[in-house]
Amino acid sequence: MNELELKYGCNPNQKPSRVYMEDGSSLPIEVVNGRPGYINLLDALNGYQLVRELEHATGHVAATSFKHVSPAGAAIGIPLTDIEKKIYWIDPDTALSPMACAYARARGADRMSSFGDFISLSSKCDRETAQLIRREVSDGIIAPDYDEEAVEILKEKKKGAYCILKIDPSYRPAPVERKQVYGVTFEQGRNEFEINRELLDNIVTKNKDLTDEAAADLMIALITLKYTQSNSVCYVKNGQAIGVGAGQQSRIHCTRLAGSKADNWYLRQSPKVLSLPFRDDIRMPDRDNAVDLYIGADYMDVLSDGNWERIFTEKPDVFTDEEKKEWLKGNTDVALGSDAFFPFGDNIDRAARSGVKYVAEPGGSIRDDVVIEAADRHDMVMCFTGMRLFHH
Numbered sequence: 001m002n003e004l005e006l007k008y009g010c011n012p013n014q015k016p017s018r019v020y021m022e023d024g025s026s027l028p029i030e031v032v033n034g035r036p037g038y039i040n041l042l043d044a045l046n047g048y049q050l051v052r053e054l055e056h057a058t059g060h061v062a063a064t065s066f067k068h069v070s071p072a073g074a075a076i077g078i079p080l081t082d083i084e085k086k087i088y089w090i091d092p093d094t095a096l097s098p099m100a101c102a103y104a105r106a107r108g109a110d111r112m113s114s115f116g117d118f119i120s121l122s123s124k125c126d127r128e129t130a131q132l133i134r135r136e137v138s139d140g141i142i143a144p145d146y147d148e149e150a151v152e153i154l155k156e157k158k159k160g161a162y163c164i165l166k167i168d169p170s171y172r173p174a175p176v177e178r179k180q181v182y183g184v185t186f187e188q189g190r191n192e193f194e195i196n197r198e199l200l201d202n203i204v205t206k207n208k209d210l211t212d213e214a215a216a217d218l219m220i221a222l223i224t225l226k227y228t229q230s231n232s233v234c235y236v237k238n239g240q241a242i243g244v245g246a247g248q249q250s251r252i253h254c255t256r257l258a259g260s261k262a263d264n265w266y267l268r269q270s271p272k273v274l275s276l277p278f279r280d281d282i283r284m285p286d287r288d289n290a291v292d293l294y295i296g297a298d299y300m301d302v303l304s305d306g307n308w309e310r311i312f313t314e315k316p317d318v319f320t321d322e323e324k325k326e327w328l329k330g331n332t333d334v335a336l337g338s339d340a341f342f343p344f345g346d347n348i349d350r351a352a353r354s355g356v357k358y359v360a361e362p363g364g365s366i367r368d369d370v371v372i373e374a375a376d377r378h379d380m381v382m383c384f385t386g387m388r389l390f391h392h
Helices: 038-058 082-087 098-108 127-134 148-155 212-226 251-267 284-294 321-328 346-353 368-377
Strands: 003-006 017-020 029-033 062-067 070-076 117-121 138-143 163-167 176-181 184-189 232-237 240-246 334-338 356-361 381-384
Touching (some): 038 062, 038 212, 062 098, 148 163, 251 346, 346 356, 368 381
Parallel strands (some): 117 138, 334 356, 356 381
Antiparallel strands (some): 062 070, 062 117, 232 240
16 A cells, blocks of 8 residues: 545645655555544654664663654553552553553553553554553554454444554665655655664763663653654653653753653652542543642642542542652652753753753753753763754
């Protein structure tokens, strides 16, 4: 199949719409079920590149949850802790394959942003992964292969219309890519730069103790950023992105946005949140919304009289700012990647409040010395990669 006609483009008024291979070759994707949309395919093709690189760099299967051409979460397939199972609404006795673990982590990082996502997997989608996906609100999935049982499970979603795409893992795109904006054709070489361990060798801080685990987390951050709309930064811990700040014009706003998401990920693990007395009839998306409000500034939206009764069996206590600050002190050894240099030390100061210990950024700012000084003040390990990772 050389071309695929789509219902419409980014918006319903943008017709006609299609994807096709300019060189006359076959598309590298097969539609197993459903009908993909324009944005679905943008998410699918960007997401698959991300997870393919993650698996190559780390040796672990990988998954990502994409929304509007940026990842809400990305992760590798290492086992979940009991606490992580709880905050991702997974029964402690549920069997989880490595791919299921990768997906649970990718989806669980920022469950609010992942609502209605497009999923990308680096390897075969198995039954355990499909069982997790079945519970979630999602638009579709792309993977190089599927177990038969996994396909049957996924076909049950969206009244049989769930989009299932299969991609040829041997496909390699042309080295030059093109796109049009306002009738003008842009052309550039594909970003084939490989992110690996050696990229982190230039440590510019006094603290040079970069552990293998931290190096893996920094690689995950940088690969995630390679497919995130710029400006962007990414916080990673224990093999998963826990906060992605995408598409901000100011880098400090990226750092704040991603840092607040990382904070929320950790706050969800606090005893006060884990013990919230939800009613049995509250669905997972509504629980996610309630938790997000409870740990945020608008907590009275779920705790006021007339509201809490619709969600909880009894009224929870307020999670005070003092309690949250104390709990967040336990989030340590977080890795942070940036797609371009930090121009000011305020980014480092903000990152430190979210437990960042390891940083990878290109370097090259006229204020590099100020940024290094800030990192030294927080006893961080910072690597200058020398490589910018803008993505548009």
